[in-house]
Amino acid sequence: xxxxxxxxxxxxxxxxxxxxxxxxxxxxxxxxxxxxxxxxxxxxxxxxxxxxxxxxxxxxxxxxxxxxxxxxxxxxxxxxxxxxxxxxxxxxxxxxxxxxxxxxxxxxxxxxxxxxxxxxxxxxxxxxxxxxxxxxxxxxxxxxxxxxxxxxxxxxxxxxxxxxxxxxxxxxxxxxxxxxxxxxxxxxxxxxxxxxxxxxxxxxxxxxxxxxxxxxxxxxxxxxxxxxxxxxxxxxxxxxxxxxxxxxxxxxxxxxxxxxxxxxxxxxxxxxxxxxxxxxxxxxxxxxxxxxxxxxxxxxxxxxxxxxxxxxxxxxxxxxxxxxxxxxxxxxxxxxxxxxxxxxxxxxxxxxxxxxxxxxxxxxxxxxxxxxxxxxxxxxxxxxxxxxxxxxxxxxxxxxxxxxxxxxxxxxxxxxxxxxxxxxxxxxxxxxxxxxxxxxxxxxxxxxxx
Amino acid sequence: xxxxxxxxxxxxxxxxxxxxxxxxxxxxxxxxxxxxxxxxxxxxxxxxxxxxxxxxxxxxxxxxxxxxxxxxxxxxxxxxxxxxxxxxxxx
Numbered sequence: 163x164x165x166x167x168x169x170x171x172x173x174x175x176x177x178x179x180x181x182x183x184x185x186x187x188x189x190x191x192x193x194x195x196x197x198x199x200x201x202x203x204x205x206x207x208x209x210x211x212x213x214x215x216x217x218x219x220x221x222x223x224x225x226x227x228x229x230x231x232x233x234x235x236x237x238x239x240x241x242x243x244x245x246x247x248x249x250x251x252x253x254x255x256x257x258x259x260x261x262x263x264x265x266x267x268x269x270x271x272x273x274x275x276x277x278x279x280x281x282x283x284x285x286x287x288x289x290x291x292x293x294x295x296x297x298x299x300x301x302x303x304x305x306x307x308x309x310x311x312x313x314x315x316x317x318x319x320x321x322x323x324x325x326x327x328x329x330x331x332x333x334x335x336x337x338x339x340x341x342x343x344x345x346x347x348x349x350x351x352x353x354x355x356x357x358x359x360x361x362x363x364x365x366x367x368x369x370x371x372x373x374x375x376x377x378x379x380x381x382x383x384x385x386x387x388x389x390x391x392x393x394x395x396x397x398x399x400x401x402x403x404x405x406x407x408x409x410x411x412x413x414x415x416x417x418x419x420x421x422x423x424x425x426x427x428x429x430x431x432x433x434x435x436x437x438x439x440x441x442x443x444x445x446x447x448x449x450x451x452x453x454x455x456x457x458x459x460x461x462x463x464x465x466x467x468x469x470x471x472x473x474x475x476x477x478x479x480x481x482x483x484x485x486x487x488x489x490x491x492x493x494x495x496x497x498x499x500x501x502x503x504x505x506x507x508x509x510x511x512x513x514x515x516x517x518x519x520x521x522x523x524x525x526x527x528x529x530x531x532x533x534x535x536x537x538x539x540x541x542x543x544x545x546x547x548x549x550x551x552x553x554x555x556x557x558x559x560x561x562x563x564x565x566x567x568x569x570x571x572x573x574x575x576x577x578x579x580x581x582x583x584x585x586x587x588x589x590x591x592x593x594x595x596x597x598x599x600x601x602x603x604x605x606x607x608x609x610x611x612x
Numbered sequence: 613x614x615x616x617x618x619x620x621x622x623x624x625x626x627x628x629x630x631x632x633x634x635x636x637x638x639x640x641x642x643x644x645x646x647x648x649x650x651x652x653x654x655x656x657x658x659x660x661x662x663x664x665x666x667x668x669x670x671x672x673x674x675x676x677x678x679x680x681x682x683x684x685x686x687x688x689x690x691x692x693x694x695x696x697x698x699x700x701x702x703x
Contacts (some may be wrong), residue, residue: 218698220622223668382697386621396700482679498699501667
């Protein structure tokens with residue numbers, strides 16, 4: 163067992179080398195258990211350290227990020243890989259044989275051409291990256307799979323997390339599949355679907371009185387005290403966060419190895435947006451896609467919009483807020499990656515904007531009514547921000563655009579239920595039906611196009 | 613009566629490995645100055661060159677994130693618990 167601040171399992175690698183060639187070992191290259199990753203680098207001060215379980219820079223507390231030495235990578239080699247995130251294993255901090263260890267094989271979700279929605283919005287080319295297709299119905303399965311691989315390599319025995327819900331589901335399921343214990347901390351007022359959707363996988367589920375930021379604080383303190391627990395988004399966060407790059411990789415590959423000109427991404431901690439951008443830049447750097455230029459837009463709910471507020475005010479520092487929104491998966495009042503979201507959005511010429519709970523609920527209805535996709539509240543926020551920025555002339559309706567639907571509407575039914583009260587029951591007679599039909603006639607018009 | 617300060621792992625090299633240390637009450641800034649007098653160098657890890665809290669350092673006084681209170685001027689009463697935590701967030 164190795165614990166906090168320990169390095170990768172050098173000893174095991176050395177043993178492999180000795181077994182492979184007992185006579186002369188000095189010149190044999192042993193494949194790294196972290197693939198092409200070489201070290202961790204501080205995003206604030208550039209300080210570097212060995213691949214291990216530290217997550218904050220010892221010099222300045224800044225977040226650590228995985229750095230790579232990437233060999234030439236061909237489209238053909240990726241296309242020959244499995245239909246999940248492991249087709250991009252060479253661009254992740256994972257061993258080459260990662261696909262062979264028990265995991266949920268997330269990713270390769272649909273990129274749907276949203277023709278009806280585009281028509282409703284007056285756009286020419288709109289795509290939805292639909293993350294409902296993951297094993298627990300959100301993008302979190304991607305990041306957890308990479309965190310699980312790192313946790314194994316670093317010798318942790320428990321998979322843990324603080325969560326706003328989707329991560330809770332993903333961690334509990336991944337741990338069940340891997341045959342290890344999970345400990346999941348969530349705010350006590352989460353949607354019942356997300357609580358049950360975690361409990362069903364077994365493991366330890368802890369409901370904490372308070373909001374996500376309170377839960378996150380507890381997890382950060384616990385991570386210092388439980389040396390064999392991998393809190394996926396705390397002490398193995400550098401690896402975990404890399405998993406979100408695969409959303410960007412897939413979008414590019416599914417578009418025929420090109421980048422969209424505009425992309426709208428929901429912002430909670432901000433890591434997803436920052437990592438999609440990192441993924442795009444790595445694809446350009448390795449020559450897998452042309453550098454055609456792209457703009458990144460961030461989406462928040464007005465009840466928790468610290469990054470949008472900082473963007474609007476021209477600030478670099480994100481002032482924390484107390485969340486008050488139905489978009490609970492985005493309700494992080496103190497987003498650690500907020501400053502980097504501002505960097506990416508400003509660098510690419512995008513915008514961070516926010517929308518009200520009414521606007522997001524309306525967008526959920528629009529998406530369902532045009533594309534048959536029931537998005538989680540976060541997906542509603544993303545579409546509503548697209549709508550808002552189109553109206554403001556800040557997103558170009560004629561350029562290829564991708565929006566992310568990061569999760570499943572079934573997990574947040576209350577957001578839609580308010581807009582769709584359950585209709586009254588009728589007797590099972592033709593007369594009763596016809597009477598109902600005549601009373602509903604105005605409402606039978608195509609929904610969502612108003 | 614003093615205040616107790618919870619120190620994260622990456623700063624425990626300054627505190628001889630101790631997770632909890634004591635300081636005199638005052639403001640958050642005064643508590644940090646007190647810590648730096650006891651454990652030279654620790655203050656520079658928490659504050660930047662301009663004397664402000666580093667961007668990725670979160671400080672709590674009891675339940676309160678000081679950025680939601682009065683920042684470094686937030687009062688720390690005798691008996692309070694201060695916690696220093698690297699800023700991370702998931703979802």
